[in-house]
Amino acid sequence: MNPTLPFINQALALASDAVALSEPNPRVGCVITDAAGKILGIGHTQKAGSPHAEIMALHDAAKNGHSVRDATAYVTLEPCSHHGRTGPCCDALIAAGIKKVVASIADPNPLVSGQGFRTPPGSRR
16 A cells, blocks of 8 residues: 555645635645654635634644644645735745645646645755
């Protein structure tokens, strides 16, 4: 079995918690794990203008006293890379020290569409 599958499936289940909450934003779930597969934080997209799934998972990890440095984020949708009502999730993941992002699909939104996966100049990736 693919070792990422359980975490992506959990992220998908978390995304379902955002149904009727996140519109017009997509329903997204995020699970952050350490290298051993221990779950550090989880989250889903909140109402429009509020934190996205990745930010909620980062907050959850911090609330539980977990460092996410060198962790992996499993997300149901490519992290956003543009400024809207909230800041870019890809920037927040990088700033937190996330080492790897695994996403179910690329974001079809032309404001993102692959930009959330790009390695920024000067990053440690």
